[in-house]
Amino acid sequence: xxxxxxxxxxxxxxxxxxxxxxxxxxxxxxxxxxxxxxxxxxxxxxxxxxxxxxxxxxxxxxxxxxxxxxxxxxxxxxxxxxxxxxxxxxxxxxxxxxxxxxxxxxxxxxxxxxxxxxxxxxxxxxxxxxxxxxxxxxxxxxxxxxxxxxxxxxxxxxxxxxxxxxxxxxxxxxxxxxxxxxxxxxxxxxxxxxxxxxxxxxxxxxxxxxxxxxxxxxxxxxxxxxxxxxxxxxxxxxxxxxxxxxxxxxxxxxxxxxxxxxxxxxxxx
Numbered sequence: 361x362x363x364x365x366x367x368x369x370x371x372x373x374x375x376x377x378x379x380x381x382x383x384x385x386x387x388x389x390x391x392x393x394x395x396x397x398x399x400x401x402x403x404x405x406x407x408x409x410x411x412x413x414x415x416x417x418x419x420x421x422x423x424x425x426x427x428x429x430x431x432x433x434x435x436x437x438x439x440x441x442x443x444x445x446x447x448x449x450x451x452x453x454x455x456x457x458x459x460x461x462x463x464x465x466x467x468x469x470x471x472x473x474x475x476x477x478x479x480x481x482x483x484x485x486x487x488x489x490x491x492x493x494x495x496x497x498x499x500x501x502x503x504x505x506x507x508x509x510x511x512x513x514x515x516x517x518x519x520x521x522x523x524x525x526x527x528x529x530x531x532x533x534x535x536x537x538x539x540x541x542x543x544x545x546x547x548x549x550x551x552x553x554x555x556x557x558x559x560x561x562x563x564x565x566x567x568x569x570x571x572x573x574x575x576x577x578x579x580x581x582x583x584x585x586x587x588x589x590x591x592x593x594x595x596x597x598x599x600x601x602x603x604x605x606x607x608x609x610x611x612x613x614x615x616x617x618x619x620x621x622x623x624x625x626x627x628x629x
Contacts, residue, residue: 363386363390363392363393364383364386364387364390364393366396368383369393369396369397369400370400372397373397373400373401373404374400374404520545520546520547520551521545521546521547522543522544522545522546523544523545523546523629524543524544524598524627524628524629525541525542525543525544525627525628525629526541526542526604526625526626526627526628527539527540527541527625528540528541528542528554528604528606528623528624528625529623529624529625530622530623531605531621531622531623531624532620532621532622534558534621534622534623535556535558537556538554538555538556538557538558538622538623539554539555539556539623540552540553540554540555540606540623540625541553542604542625542627544592544598544627544629548591548592548594549589549590549591549592550566550579550589550590550591550592550604551587551588551589552566552582552587552588552589552590552604552606553586553587554582554586554587554606554623555586557606557622557623558608558622560608560609561610562608562609562610562611563581563582563608563609563611564581564582564606564607564608564609564622565578565580565581565582565606565607565609565617566578566579566580566581566582566588566590566604566605566606567579567604567605567606567607567617568592568596568598568601568602568603568604568605569601569602569603569604569605570600570601570602570603571602571603571626572600575601576601576605576617577593577601578615579592581609582606598627598629602626602627603624603625603626603627604623604624604625604626604627605617605621605623605624606621606622606623606624607619607620607621607622608620608622
């Protein structure tokens with residue numbers, strides 16, 4: 361059976377032209393060509409999804425060196441299409457990388473270079489197919505790297521520096537399953553993580569207490585989540601106010617500690 365030309369399948373997959381009657385008949389009876397068109401359409405769709413990406417980093421120099429090496433090898437050797445037609449139908453679902461990446465890359469290059477449209481009808485040479493394939497693979501590698509480093513921001517978030525910390529344990533009549541952790545960060549904030557706090561009619565408030573004098577001041581309140589980041593007063597003396605306390609408070613307009621502590625722990629640094 362005479363299969364459709366690979367370049368023609370690329371154009372059909374990209375929607376650049378419609379299949380004529382003979383091509384439609386062939387696609388209706390040839391599982392190999394149908395599978396190839398489906399694979400090319402899938403990769404072309406992936407290429408379209410990446411059009412919104414901007415400010416991508418340049419590929420490493422060794423990537424471009426590899427592209428040049430493949431181009432030179434293709435120029436000296438037989439065309440890739442010489443062996444493509446010898447695949448058996450069972451291999452149709454494992455379309456080679458040079459075909460799939462080449463289709464997506466050709467679509468992208470055409471958008472960037474409108475003059476390429478006038479040259480398409482003459483088909484690709486073997487070395488050009490290899491070059492575009494390698495370039496597409498490099499682009500996919502770069503996009504994959506960027507997506508791992510960041511979905512939105514290319515700069516990884518630095519790990520906060522902890523200057524003091526305290527495990528928080530259930531206090532008084534609080535169920536023993538209640539627990540938490542307090543961390544004082546170098547930027548002057550208190551990070552609090554709590555778990556299994558009993559339900560209260562009011563709200564939870566966080567305090568720093570001087571265990572010697574029992575003087576205290578409020579740092580802030582916990583919301584509905586298990587984590588909170590609360591600003592500390594400038595130049596707070598954590599050696600004196602070393603006890604972290606989480607209390608249950610009522611909506612009674614009383615700003616003083618209720619006396620109902622749920623969690624407590626002593627800071628060390």
